[in-house]
Amino acid sequence: MATAVIKNNFYNVSSIVLKPSTAIPTTVAMCSNFCPRISNRLPGPPISSFPTQPRLCVSANAFSSQATNATSKEELPSRIGFLGIGIMGSPMAQNLIKSGCDVTVWNRTKSKCDPLISLGAKYKSSPEEVAASCDVTFAVLAGPESAVDVACGKYGAANGLRPGKGYVDVSTVDGVTSKLISKHIKATGALFLEAPVSGSKKPAEDGQLIFLTAGDKPLYETVAPLLDIMGKSRFYLGDVGNGAAMKLVVNMIMGSMMASFSEGLILSEKVGLDPNVLVEVISQGAISAPMFSTKGPSMVQATYPTAFPLKHQQKDLRLALGLAESVSQPTPIAAAANELYKVAKSHGLNDQDFSAVIEALKTKLQSSEN
Ligand SMILES: NC(=O)c1ccc[n+]([C@@H]2O[C@H](COP(=O)([O-])OP(=O)(O)OC[C@H]3O[C@@H](n4cnc5c(N)ncnc54)[C@H](OP(=O)(O)O)[C@@H]3O)[C@@H](O)[C@H]2O)c1
Numbered sequence: 130m131a132t133a134v135i136k137n138n139f140y141n142v143s144s145i146v147l148k149p150s151t152a153i154p155t156t157v158a159m160c161s162n163f164c165p166r167i168s169n170r171l172p173g174p175p176i177s178s179f180p181t182q183p184r185l186c187v188s189a190n191a192f193s194s195q196a197t198n199a200t201s202k203e204e205l206p207s208r209i210g211f212l213g214i215g216i217m218g219s220p221m222a223q224n225l226i227k228s229g230c231d232v233t234v235w236n237r238t239k240s241k242c243d244p245l246i247s248l249g250a251k252y253k254s255s256p257e258e259v260a261a262s263c264d265v266t267f268a269v270l271a272g273p274e275s276a277v278d279v280a281c282g283k284y285g286a287a288n289g290l291r292p293g294k295g296y297v298d299v300s301t302v303d304g305v306t307s308k309l310i311s312k313h314i315k316a317t318g319a320l321f322l323e324a325p326v327s328g329s330k331k332p333a334e335d336g337q338l339i340f341l342t343a344g345d346k347p348l349y350e351t352v353a354p355l356l357d358i359m360g361k362s363r364f365y366l367g368d369v370g371n372g373a374a375m376k377l378v379v380n381m382i383m384g385s386m387m388a389s390f391s392e393g394l395i396l397s398e399k400v401g402l403d404p405n406v407l408v409e410v411i412s413q414g415a416i417s418a419p420m421f422s423t424k425g426p427s428m429v430q431a432t433y434p435t436a437f438p439l440k441h442q443q444k445d446l447r448l449a450l451g452l453a454e455s456v457s458q459p460t461p462i463a464a465a466a467n468e469l470y471k472v473a474k475s476h477g478l479n480d481q482d483f484s485a486v487i488e489a490l491k492t493k494l495q496s497s498e499n
Contacts, residue, residue: 135362210259210266212279214241218269220333221359226250228358235259261289265352269299272444273306281313292318295348301325303448304370311369320348323369325376330436337361343372381449381463384442388466390421391487404429424484433485442483443470
């Protein structure tokens with residue numbers, strides 16, 4: 130049974146009205162009754178450089194009076210582990226630290242932990258040691274292989290877990306991988322939650338991520354206040370695999386949208402239009418999307434500051450195609466988009482932002498002209 134909780138940071142509550150016809154068919158509550166408790170306990174604002182508006186926590190049930198259970202302050206996990214300090218893990222951990230949480234970090238490349246250590250984080254030299262010293266451990270790894278390695282490998286987190294602890298995997302992986310990790314974690318007696326996120330570097334900095342969780346409901350309830358520090362909303366989707374599937378469907382759509390947008394920008398320029406005007410036109414119409422407005426201008430300039438690495442977008446398309454294959458669902462648009470990202474990867478654009486996929490079209494056009 131799916132549950133959604135939405136945090137409202139701002140006075141403008143009109144933007145978060147949920148209509149019963151579009152909402153998830155169970156409980157939906159905005160910034161449920163634990164918000165005041167978080168603000169009392171956790172003083173720091175998100176790390177965004179943007180000025181934050183005063184917070185107003187509104188408790189409102191859109192179509193159900195049953196709000197998600199919040200964990201009492203006494204039950205909040207006091208020692209939090211964080212594994213994987215990359216583009217996403219770093220700001221997420223930073224927001225927990227700045228909110229007053231006791232955070233212990235580990236990353237394969239240790240130097241990436243240093244800024245967090247200078248903010249007050251503790252450091253342990255293996256996932257096992259982090260998990261052993263913490264109540265709840267979050268992991269934000271590159272993909273299936275690293276998520277399995279860090280959770281279940283030698284010196285992996287599972288070795289440090291035991292009953293009473295929890296493991297929350299935020300990495301974007303496929304359902305099969307998530308279930309494998311869950312099996313290893315649960316064998317230790319600990320609880321497991323998959324919690325991939327929708328949102329990128331900036332939402333991570335701003336504490337505006339969307340968590341797509343599934344797995345042990347008691348752990349979901351325990352970590353809810355922590356998810357609310359790092360995110361603006363959280364969905365509980367039931368069995369392990371559902372969070373992974375939801376995330377892959379979202380990123381399948383996103384990858385296809387970006388590929389299509391890239392084609393439009395290139396085509397507009399080729400027929401003598403100003404692609405900047407195309408970005409403006411799109412921003413005013415029904416296909417307007419923050420992604421187009423944010424990334425369009427830099428794509429026109431052929432610059433791709435990395436928020437979501439292209440290699441991860443291609444990984445997500447690959448995994449989404451596998452998901453579709455598993456249920457014999459045709460996904461021709463996503464399949465075509467995936468090919469474009471593969472071309473971009475072959476041109477060395479792995480670590481550029483995924484909007485650099487437009488370069489693959491330029492290469493194609495150049496080679497077809499020669
Ligand atoms: N960036 C986004 O916009 C975004 C948005 C939503 C979801 N996600 C997902 O979130 C996850 C992290 O993304 P990100 O953007 O933060 O990626 P990233 O910057 O590339 O970070 C990847 C992390 O995984 C670690 N890692 C990679 N291979 C490893 C291995 N074999 N063993 C141990 N650690 C390993 C890296 O360690 P090193 O530092 O040592 O390389 C790093 O900490 C991915 O699953 C991604 O799909 C990303």
